[in-house]
Amino acid sequence: MNKPVLxxxxxxxxxxxxxxxxxxxxxMRVVQTVGVPDSAFEEEADAIVVALKSRTIAPAQAxxxxxxxxxxxxxxxxxxxxxxxxxxxxxxPAGNIGPVTDxxxxxxxxxxxxxxxxxxxxxxxxxxxxxxxGDALLHESGMRHxxxxxxxxxxxxxxxQAQTTRRVGLIDHASVARGAQAVRDRIAQLRxxxxxxxxxxxxxxxxLVAMGPAWADLPLLTAGSGIAMGLPRNFGMHERSAAAAQxxxxxxxxxxxxxxxxxxxxxxxxxxxxxxxAGFAVxxxxxxxxxxxVTQALDWARPRLAQGPVLVYATAEPAAVKAAQQKLxxxxxxxxxxxALAAVARGxxxxxxxxxxxxxxxxxxxxxxxxxxxxxxxxxQIAPGVPWCHASSPFAPRGLHLAxxxxxxxGSAFFHEAFECLA
Ligand code: ADP
Numbered sequence: 250m251n252k253p254v255l256x257x258x259x260x261x262x263x264x265x266x267x268x269x270x271x272x273x274x275x276x277m278r279v280v281q282t283v284g285v286p287d288s289a290f291e292e293e294a295d296a297i298v299v300a301l302k303s304r305t306i307a308p309a310q311a312x313x314x315x316x317x318x319x320x321x322x323x324x325x326x327x328x329x330x331x332x333x334x335x336x337x338x339x340x341x342p343a344g345n346i347g348p349v350t351d352x353x354x355x356x357x358x359x360x361x362x363x364x365x366x367x368x369x370x371x372x373x374x375x376x377x378x379x380x381x382x383g384d385a386l387l388h389e390s391g392m393r394h395x396x397x398x399x400x401x402x403x404x405x406x407x408x409x410q411a412q413t414t415r416r417v418g419l420i421d422h423a424s425v426a427r428g429a430q431a432v433r434d435r436i437a438q439l440r441x442x443x444x445x446x447x448x449x450x451x452x453x454x455x456x457l458v459a460m461g462p463a464w465a466d467l468p469l470l471t472a473g474s475g476i477a478m479g480l481p482r483n484f485g486m487h488e489r490s491a492a493a494a495q496x497x498x499x500x501x502x503x504x505x506x507x508x509x510x511x512x513x514x515x516x517x518x519x520x521x522x523x524x525x526x527a528g529f530a531v532x533x534x535x536x537x538x539x540x541x542x543v544t545q546a547l548d549w550a551r552p553r554l555a556q557g558p559v560l561v562y563a564t565a566e567p568a569a570v571k572a573a574q575q576k577l578x579x580x581x582x583x584x585x586x587x588x589a590l591a592a593v594a595r596g597x598x599x600x601x602x603x604x605x606x607x608x609x610x611x612x613x614x615x616x617x618x619x620x621x622x623x624x625x626x627x628x629x630q631i632a633p634g635v636p637w638c639h640a641s642s643p644f645a646p647r648g649l650h651l652a653x654x655x656x657x658x659x660g661s662a663f664f665h666e667a668f669e670c671l672a
Contacts, residue, residue, distance in 0.1 A: 254484045255296035256322030258315050258353075259333040260345065262617075263610050263634075263655045265300035268333045268474040269627040270636045272296050275481030278493045279627040281638070285321045286623050294626075295486065295493070297322060303349070304339055305397045311345035312352045319356055329468060330357065331480075336368035336473035337387065338380060338405060339398040340412065347412020350446060350471050354415070359468045361440055363420065364409055367451035368475040370633070374452045378406040378419045405448045418444030425450050425460060432463040446471075454478060496628035496639040499650050499671040501603015503558035504550070505664050508590045508612030510563075510570050511656030513663075517608065518564045520661040527553050528560040531593075533573040536585045543589055547596040554600060558668060561593050564608070587612055591619035598644045606652045606667050613653035620644055625651065631667045632659040 255277070259265035262283070269279045277295040285299060299318040303311040319330060332353055340346045346364070354362060367375045372383040380403050382390035387403035402408050410417040424435035439447050451457050454475075461479020464470055470480075481487060507518055522528050529549045536542050550559045563586045565573075573582045594605060594616040607613045625638035628650075635658050638651045652667050660666070 250291065250293060251295075252326035253294050253297050254328045255331060255480065256319075256325065256327030256329070257296060257298040257331040257333055258318045258322070259298055259300050260304040260311070260335070260349075261302060262300045262614055263653075264333055264335060264474070265298045266627070266636065266638075266653060267634050268331075268477055269296075269298045270630055270634060271474050271477035272298075272481060273494050273627045273636065274488060274630065275478065276486035276488055276493050277481050277484070280624055281627055282624045283617060283622065285318050288623070290325070290624075292624065292626070295484065297325060297327070298333070303345060304335070305341065306345070308344035308348040312348050315349045316352055316356055319353055329470065331477075332469065332471040333474060334366065334471070336366045336371060336373040336475065337382060337390075337392050337400065338366045338408065339392075339395065339400070340408070341398055342411060344412050346471070347409055351413050351415060353469055354445070357468045361436065361445055361447070362467060362469045362471055363447050363449050363464070364405065364417075364471050365449035365451060365476050366405070366473040367449070367457065368473045369451070369453050369457070370475075373473065373475070375405065375448065375450050376422055376452055377450065378421075378448050379403045380405055409446065409448065413446065415445040416443050418442065418447045420447045420449045422450035422452070425456050428459050429462040432460050436463065451475065494627075494629040494636075496626060496637060496650065497648060499604050500647055501601050501649075502554040503604045503668055504554070504597045504602045505558055505560040505562075505606040505608065506590050506594045506597070506612070506616060507560065507562040507564045507608035508586055509609030509654070509656040510565055510567070513657045513659060514564050514608045514654075515566060516661045517659060517663045518560065518562050521560055521664045524665070526558065526560055526664070527556070528562060531561060531563040531586065531589055533563065533577060533582050533586050536589050537577050543592045543596065546593050547600065550597060551600060554597075554602065558604075558664070560664070561590065561597075563590060583611065587615040591615040595619045595644055598642065598649060603645065603647065604650045604668065604671055606654065606664060608654045608656070610655040613655070617653070620649070622651070629670060631670050632663060634658050637667070637670060
C-alpha cells in the first residue's frame with residue numbers, strides 16, 4: 250500500500266469536503282474521515298482529510314483535537330500537513346487559527362508557514378494582506394454580523410498577529426505576481442527578518458496555481474481550500490488523472506433526504522416535485538405532537554423505491570419555518586427535524602437504498618452519525634463543492650454512495666443531475 254503524501258486537518262465538515270473535492274479534481278485519491286478514526290485504517294489514498302468540528306470551540310480544545318489528528322496523520326506517514334479553515338478566516342479574537350497553527354508548528358518543528366485563505370472562485374481574495382469578500386472588505390461584508398465569529402478587521406496580518414506570539418508578515422502581491430521563485434525569495438527575506446507565519450496575497454486561480462511549487466518544501470500549510478489547486482502537481486499528480494475520482498459501481502435504490510431550508514434547496518425540491526418526482530413532506534409540528542412520522546415516511550417510501558428516486562423532505566419556505574420555530578423554539582425544531590430525517594435516512598438504507606443524497610449541512614452531519622459512517626472516499630463532482638462519496642456503514646453491507654450537499658450549493662436540477670452522474 251502506498252503511503253498518503255498529504256495529511257489535512259479541517260476545522261469543519263463541509264470545509265473538509267470542499268478541500269477533498271479540490272484535491273480529487275487535481276488528481277489525488279482522497280479519503281475524508283469524520284474525526285480521527287478509532288478503528289484500523291487501510292485505505293489507498295494520496296491525501297487524507299480529517300474533518301474536525303473545531304472552528305468555534307475553546308482554543309485549548311481545538312489545539313488538543315488538532316494535535317491528536319496530527320499525530321494520527323503522521324503515523325500514516327504523510328509528508329506534508331495542511332490545516333484547512335474557512336476562506337473568510339472565521340475565528341474569534343482568541344483563535345482558533347493562531348493557536349492551532351502555533352501548536353502544529355511546534356509539534357512539527359516547523360520554522361515557517363503560510364496563511365492563505367484566498368478562494369477566488371467564491372470571491373475571496375487577499376490583497377496587501379486585506380481579505381475581500383466579493384468587492385467588500387471582510388469587515389464590511391456579511392461576516393461582520395456572523396453569529397459565532399464576527400469579523401471586524403480585514404487586515405489579516407493584524408488579525409492573525411493578535412492570535413499568536415510568532416511574528417506575522419506578508420507575502421505581498423508584487424512577489425506573488427512574479428511567480429513561484431519570487432515567492433521563494435520573499436519567504437527567505439521574511440525568515441531573515443524573523444517572520445514565522447506569512448499571510449499570502451492572492452487574487453486569482455492562476456496565481457494560486459503558479460505559486461504552488463513554492464509550498465513544496467514547507468512541512469505545514471495553513472489555508473482555505475484555494476491553494477489546493479496548486480498542490481497535487483508537487484506530488485506528481487495532475488487534473489488529468491481522472492482515475493482519482495473513481496468510486497465502486499453504484500448499486501441499490503435511490504433516495505433524497507432534505508432538511509435544508511435554503512433558497513437553493515427549496516428550488517431543488519420544487520423542481521423535483523414539479524417534474525413528477527415522489528415526495529413525502531415531514532411536518533415538524535407533527536413530530537412535536539409525537540406522531541411517528543419516521544415510520545409513516547418509510548411505509549410510504551417502501552413500495553416506491555423500485556421506481557425511485559424518492560424524496561423525504563422537511564424543506565419549507567421561510568414563513569413555515571418561522572411558524573414551526575415560534576411554536577417549538579429554533580434549536581428544538583432543528584434538532585427534532587434532524588433526528589427524524591437521520592432516522593429516515595438509516596431506515597431507507599436498511600431498505601436497500603444505495604445512492605443517497607442529503608441536503609443540508611447539519612442534516613448531513615446527523616445522517617452521517619446515524620449511519621455510523623467514519624470515513625468517505627471522495628469521488629466525482631456533481632456541482633462545485635459537492636462530490637459523490639462512497640462509504641461503509643453497518644446498515645449498508647454493500648457500501649453506500651452518498652452526496653452531502655450544504656444548503657446553498659447546486660442548481661435547480663441538482664437532484665436529477667446527481668443521479669445522472671452515477672448512471
Ligand atoms: P443548510 O445547509 O441549508 O444550513 P442545515 O441542515 O444545516 O441546512 O440546517 C437546516 C436546519 O433547519 C436543520 O436544523 C433542520 O432540522 C431545520 N429544519 C428543516 N426543516 C425545518 C422546518 N420545516 N421547520 C423548522 N426547522 C427546519
